[in-house]
Amino acid sequence: MTLHPINEGKTQLLTRRKTSSKIAHLVAVALIITIVPIYYPYIHYLLDKATAIPSSTDDLNVETTTTLSRHHPLYRSHLFPTTQKEENDLKLVIVPPVKKEHRKRGRRKRERREVVLKPTGGGSGGNKSCDLFSGEWVENPEGPYYTNLTCWAIQEHQNCMKFGRPDQDFLKWRWKPNDCELPVLDPVHFLEMMRGKSLAFVGDSVARNHMQSLLCLLSRVTYPNDVSTSSDQNFRRWEYPDYNFNISIFWSPYLVNTDRTDRNDITKPFKLYLDEFDESWTTQIQDFNYVIISAGQWFFRPTMFYSNRLVIGCLYCPESTIRHRSSTFSYRRAWRTAFKAINSLTNFKGTVFLRSFVPSHFEGGRWDKGGDCVRTKPFKGNESVMEDYSLEMYKTQLQEYKIAEREGRRNGVKITIMDMTQVMHLRPDGHPSKYGHWPLQNVTMANDCVHWCLPGPIDAWNDFLMELIKREEIGR
Template sequence: MELPLFAVLQRTPRVAVTVSLVLFSLTIVPALYSLLANPIFHLSISSSETEGPLPSDHMLLNHMNSPSSDDPSSLVTTSTSRTQIRDDELRCDLFNGEWIPNDESPYYNNTTCWAIQEHQNCMKFGRPDTGFMRWRWKPDGCDLPIFDPQEFLEMVRGESMGFVGDSISRNQVQSLLCLLSRVEIPQDISSSPDKAFKVWNYTSYNFTLQAMWSPFLVKTTKADPTDPECYLFNLYLDEYDTKWTSQINQLDYLVISSGHWFSRPVIFYENENISGCQYCGLPNTTQLPSYYGYRKALRTSLRAILENFKGLAVLRSFSPHHFEGGPWDKGGDCVRTRPYRRNETIPEVADLKNHDIQLEEFRAAAEEGMKKMGLRLRLMDTTQAMLLRPDGHPGRYGHLQTTNVSLRNDCIHWCLPGPIDTWNDILLQMMKTEK
């Protein structure tokens, strides 16, 4: 007659001891090994904007009170904060994956968040579809947790974070402000009225957030500073933009990005002399491609970080545009309403050379940065994920729908709420890994 396992153990103590040792080997020992030998997280490396000021101070004052709890989109539903992340999350490549449906999103909207700029406020200007807000990024091999604002603010308590770059960088800052607004509305503590440099403080957490405008990353002047309509810039490719490089030694976190402005008319300076230009029309001046200037500007900015920063520095990769049917100034538009699947053929609409340059310069800087104690330089390679999101741009819904005015479509910036919120999902996960 067969007996239950516990009966066998009762009758034969030697068997009980043996089975217990086997169970101990199969469960406790591997767990202890995993705890003691946790691997170091490795990030895999794969290969004319519409400008406007940040939200004005009076907009902030009008929204100092938290959103009403009667609005479901304003409620904060957060899981218990995890100070440790799972072993599969440590090994996970966050940057290769696919977009999958997410019926729970969005986590804020254009009426509950004060920080959305007009030309990213797609629902305000009548976008008829809402499906672009209802996807989440699913990395291969793991799940990416949705941004938890309470967890983020607890993690950065008493610290400071800065974003440096162009209006796409500012786009991410506004997404972060919206995600955090479900917990707290910050105070504007900017030292000047300059909308290009904004500073907010979350008083309950003593957390400071900065947005620093530097679309070329290096020292830049207008070719004719007396002409407000002058769109020709002088780029000093080997000189720091001290407006941001002088501030980063006070930060704990730094997120830097750029790219789109390097298609504009510019004159390149090196060693205080003109080395060439692009689209400048100057006689006896070498015409150089935009990639020449971008590589050198990025290299200079990464050197500034290596020399002046001791926290966690993140280089966010190039954000592709999705103009179809023509370029941005000749009727190009972005009218798709769903993400691409990874096996779909994607039109060659985005110039990804800047992404290749970022990978190469990041590798070189990261190797150099390993020699500097305290600095952690990481890559947030979101290019693949965003290449699959032609549906996430404002397009024609970044402005009033007027039939008698010809306005360009915006297929560069990202709607809020929208796929750019995923950048902050990834940012928080990277921060948790570093912790």
């Protein structure tokens, strides 16, 4: 039977429509199979694994993609709520597809892309298997590992035992990460690991406090030679000749070029040239293997802010015609300039550790209004939440660090973090308080809740330092 040409055309059209409908359904199914695996891990991670640090209130336009894991010690659901904006700030990394053989049919399965959410904050040195900075302080009956009588490097205002601190329980703690152990510094192992190398500390008196702790811990094995070329206590150099290892300190409490408004009065405002390098350290660290840089507490002092040699603001200044700005304003600019100096180094092959902001622990008043730190035990992780200015300083620092760390990777400069902020927030018991001097009759002196007793909690900073250097050496 022969169809009429018109009927034959209708039959072919119906056949094509049926075929097109089947193809459309197959395409729709294929799209669903492809798209759902891409986005499901992202949605699941957002709901279960991470939240973003809120953007700083600073008026500078910076990238704020620093994130915290839900298991990070600073994560608090009421402090860092997950919002749509914060979810949008989280970065996605497309992992290359992995091709698998389909054994039954002898052909390759459809390639799948998996989206993995990588938090950009925190860090744990070269080995990412354990976050050293999430944990608790646990009892350690073996501490301390030196005394104020066996170490020559302790300054008077840190010599709490000499000046009569009655309790010693604060010496009996060590840091325990949640998922691994942090070994106590072995001085022989440390010196062997640092054989032929050099280490520099850059920063303020708390940076010097850290360096003195390391000198004390190493004094159990050997004493260094003082090979300083200056009599200034803020610029010193020690050498361990048996190990060809040296340690230096460079004083720079503001990290940038600084001047005084009154040469004879340290209480008067400082001039901060926020866009200028402090060459007292930026020209000196080129050949060091490791540099630990830190700063913080000086940024709460009266200061005048300059950019291009013009006044752009001040902190605690009496002038009403100058714009009054916050501490985080100068802190952000100073770190940005410091990191710019580091990343501009040519042929620098070392590693820079940013030791993060460490809060003070004044209670019952400000430092100059009778505030004190009289606690004798660490906080548990759920007993205290860091907030107010300490949190703002920490967030500001982290944001600038992440920008600098990415720039450093492009330039071949290694910058990593020694995240001591939450670790030391939990140690209100470790400060000298009134035990940094003998009491003076009819004289009232401010309590010291900024520096740390030696021996004391910051001896653990060198446990972290040794572990981080180990990881760097393994990475190399």
